Amino acid sequence: MSQVKFKGSPVDTKGTLPEVGAKAPNFSLTGGDLSQKTLGDFAGKKVILNIFPSVDTGTCAASVRKFNEKASSLENTIVLCISKDLPFAQGRFCAAEGLENVVSLSEYKDANFSDAYGVKFVSGPLEGLLSRAIVVLDENGHVTYTEQVEETVEEPNYDAALAAL
Numbered sequence: 001m002s003q004v005k006f007k008g009s010p011v012d013t014k015g016t017l018p019e020v021g022a023k024a025p026n027f028s029l030t031g032g033d034l035s036q037k038t039l040g041d042f043a044g045k046k047v048i049l050n051i052f053p054s055v056d057t058g059t060c061a062a063s064v065r066k067f068n069e070k071a072s073s074l075e076n077t078i079v080l081c082i083s084k085d086l087p088f089a090q091g092r093f094c095a096a097e098g099l100e101n102v103v104s105l106s107e108y109k110d111a112n113f114s115d116a117y118g119v120k121f122v123s124g125p126l127e128g129l130l131s132r133a134i135v136v137l138d139e140n141g142h143v144t145y146t147e148q149v150e151e152t153v154e155e156p157n158y159d160a161a162l163a164a165l
Contacts, residue, residue, distance in 0.1 A: 004131055006124050006152045013131045015118025017146040024141050025116035029082060029105035032091040037105055039141060046077040046165050049135040050102070050156075051119050053126050055085050055093045059153055063132075064093070064102060066158055071101035076139070077165060080105055082113065084129050119148075132156065136164040 002013045018024055024039060024047075031037045039047075050067050052059075067079045079102040083090070090104035107113045107130065114120035119131045134156045136145035145164030149156050 001122070002118065002131075002148055004148060004150055004152060006126060008151075009124065011124030011126065011131075011152070012122050013118060013148070014115065014120045014122045017118055017133060017135060017148055018116075018143045020143050020146060022143050024135070024137050024143055027113040027116060028110075029107055029113055030087055030109055031106075032087045032104055034087060037103075042078055042080070043141070044076075044139055046074070046139055047137040047141075048077065048079045048161060048165075049117075049133075049137070050079055050081045051117070051130050051133040051135070052081070052083050053121075053129040053132065053152065054083055055081070055090055055104075059132070059155055063155055064104075065097060066155070067102055069101075070158065070162060074162075074165065078103060082107065082130065084108055126152070134161045136161055 002016050026039045028036050064081050071079045081102050081104045084107050087106045119133050121127050132149040134147045138144050
């Protein structure tokens with residue numbers, strides 16, 4: 001279990017992020033077309049997992065916008081934006097914002113992703129949602145960088161995540 005903050009108050013997450021150097025756990029998430037996506041679908045690419053509570057919050061929306069901006073210039077890299085939002089809400093947000101360089105994935109069906117990556121809030125007002133975290137993977141699916149954002153309402157360290165590529 002890890003502890004982070006939400007607006008200054010301590011909240012707990014179930015588990016911890018994968019270790020740098022470890023093989024990333026596989027997952028099954030739902031894409032915008034309601035198809036199932038697994039980590040294997042992105043094999044051979046560098047992957048940034050942008051994990052957050054909901055695209056309907058200012059900080060989460062900002063992280064999707066920022067990674068969309070940066071992803072357009074990244075070679076052989078994909079940014080996966082992962083939350084428990086319904087795929088329809090994720091798609092509506094990306095369409096309204098003109099975001100085409102990120103892939104939105106939803107964990108609304110089950111908790112296999114948040115259990116494997118240790119990012120599910122188990123206390124506090126956001127209990128059941130995903131904590132704000134970044135996990136970067138190399139082309140072989142090994143973890144090269146992780147950040148469990150200490151204060152949920154703050155943005156992640158984009159520069160450190162991008163440097164890990």
